[in-house]
Amino acid sequence: MQARRYWGLAGLVCVAVGVALGELLAAFTSPAASPVSAVGQAVIGLLPGQVKEWAIHLFGTADKTVLLLTMVLVMGLLAFSAGVLEKARRGMGMVLIGAFGVVGLAAVAVNAQASILAYAAPIVAAGVAMGLLSWVRGRFLDDDLALHQASELRAAKMAADSKGVSGKQKTPTRTPAAIRETSARExxxxxxxxxxxxGAALAVVAGGASTIFRRASVVVTELRAMVRLPMPKKPAAPIPAGAQLDIPGITSLVTDPETFYRIDTALVVPAVNSDTWTVKVTGMVEREITLNYAQLLAKPMVEEHITIGCVSNEVGGGLVGNARWLGWPVRELLAEAGVLPGADMVLSRSTDGFTAGTPLEAMTDDRNSMIAVGMDGEPLSLVHGYPARMVVPGLYGYVSATKWLMELKVTTFAADQGYWTPLGWSALGPIKTASRIDVPRSGAKPSAGQFTAAGVAWAPERGISAVEVALDGGSWVKATLAEAINKDTWVQWKVSLDLAAGGHELKVRAVDGEGTVQTATLAAPAPNGASGHHTVNFTAQ
Incomplete structure (x- = not known):
């Protein structure tokens, strides 16, 4: 049994049990920051901006799932290696497992959601894994090693004794001792x-139990279900009858919350208890303010359809959505706090440690910037920021759309930076005018003849005044615009094309409400949003 795979298996199982028990302990002592989630959050924080952008581009909203699976694979390989190292030299596997614990402690130390009790989990995880590996070695592997060495010596002696005087090999006879040793090894x-x-079963059970107990989200979901949103003082205007085009395949005018894009830095969705939640206004203000959830819901709410988008969205991409948001205008909260002269930025902070630096002007002018509590008539879902989040029209989410909001710090761009700015992204983040072709998709094979192309265009805060398309490099042709809900939302468009059989290329561009034509200049999302004309290639049959 001395093969490396047995030692590796011992390391793998012992570490799995340790990690599972550490996660179970964290479920009771620090559910917001378990060792695994803390390490994952730290990895996200340490990754260069280009790597994060690549992950979002490649995996989209599944980026965190991919990270978790990668972490499990890496931990498994390291645990297997710990067992193999323990075979090569006693104590080396323990050192590697101890390094696991140190990494876990360091990750907990820098996690914004960690309490003092959170430090116990990585210590327990490493201690249990080391203790188990030591016990397994003493109980099985060391004894088997002695038997294996004795068996080898006996086999060598038997091989030597089996040669007769003539030097010819004789058939060796297994002695009773050899038979007993073989039986003992088996x-x-x-x-x-x-x-x-x-041990593997114990790890699975403990891991499952930790998942169940850590699901504070179950409690929060129950709290959310009991929330009754207030009637807005200023309800959203009714959606115009002609705003939604009846064209199969076109993007829905209002995005289903279940499919609304999610891009954030939280590896595990925070489960924030609205009964204990507060948001604070700090920094360059005459008076600091702390507001709880009940107080926030009692404020005069406004409701409006607003399109928000992620700066990581590629040209023609889907990291953009339109929803009906309910919230309290943040300018009214800042007015109560009294902003001091010299301030030019509001740094919003999430419970998961994320920060966004928003120009103060965007928080205090007449746009519908709000502390949102509702989305499409329901309280915010956990993944979209329950109990409260920021929504700021006209700015990419990385400088405005902080979810699980806990603090608004009035400050300056010279003194503070949001999460993404030190990673090379621009500080202001205005959303660029953009348009997308939904029908036809690239690779589609519509019938030749009359065909209706359609899509959406957006320029929040400026609105869309025109959309134009160009077929096969020809001149730009104006599309028909559906009626817009307001200047902060995207608008649907359609155009009739006469398609000849064969391959085609279709481009689209938009003109915003200020008369500025969408640029054709190609640019990657970093550092301030992608640009260029969305182009699809298809074949008419």
């Missing part, structure tokens, strides 16, 4: 494998 192997199976 029994040891069976007990080892049973023990490893039991």
């Amino acid at each position: 029994a040891s192997r069976r007990k080892f494998l049973v023990t490893m199976g039991t």
Whole structure:
């Protein structure tokens, strides 16, 4: 049983049990910051901006799932290596497992959601894993090593004794001692494998239990279900009858919350208890203000359809959505606090440690910037920021759309920076005029003849005044615009094309409400948003 795979298996199972028990402990002591989630959050924070952008581009909203799976794979390989190292040299596997614990402690130390009790989980995880590996070695692997060495010596002696005087090889005879040693080794192997199976089962049970107990989101979901949103003082205007075009395949005018894009830095969705939640206004203000959830809901609310988008959205991409938001204008909160002269930025902070630096002007002018509590008539879902988040028309989310809001610090761009700015992204983040072709998709094969192309265009805070398309490099042709809900939302468009059989290329561009034509200059999302004309290639049949 001395093969490396057995030692590696021992390391893998022992570490799995340790991690699972550490996660279970965290479920009771620090559910917001378990060792695994803290390490994952730290990894997200340490990754260069280009790597994060690549991950979002490649995996979209599944980027966190991919990160978790990668973490599990890496931890498994390191745990296997710890067992193999322990075979090579006693204590080396323990050192590697101890390094696991140190990494976990460091990740907890820098996690914004960690309490003092959170430090216990990585210590327990590493301690249990080291203790188990030491026990497994003493109970099975060391004894088997002695048997294996004795067996090798006996085999060598038997091989030497089996040669007669003539030097010819004789058939060796197995002695009773050799038979007993073989039997003992087989029994040891069976007990080892049973023990490893039991350990693996324990890890699965403990991991499942930690997931169940850590689901504070269950409690928060129940609290959310009891929330009754107030009637807005200023309801959203009714959606115009002609705003939604009846064209199969076109993007819905209002995005379903279940499919609304999610891009944030939280590896695990924060479960924020609205009964204890507060938001604070601090920094360059005459008076600091703390507001709880009940007080926020009692404020005079406004409701409006607003399109928001992620700066990581590629030309023609889907990281943009339109919803009906309910919230309290943030300018009224800042007015109560009394902004001091010299301030030019509001740094909003999330419970997961994320920050966004928003120009003060965007928070205090007449746009519908709000502390939102509702989305499409329902309280915010957990993934979209329950109990409260920021919504600021006209700015990319990385400088405005802080979810799980906990603080608004009035400050200056010279003194503070949001999460993404030190990573190379621009500080202001205005949303660029953009348009997208939804029908046809690239690779589509519509019938030749009359065909209706359609899509959406957006320029929040400026609105859309025109959309134009160009077929096969020809001149720009004006599309028909559906009626806009307001200047802060996207607008649908359509155009009739006469398609000849064969391949085609279709481009689109928009003109914003100020008369500025969408640029054709190609630019990647970094550092201030992608640009260029969305182009699709298709074949008419």
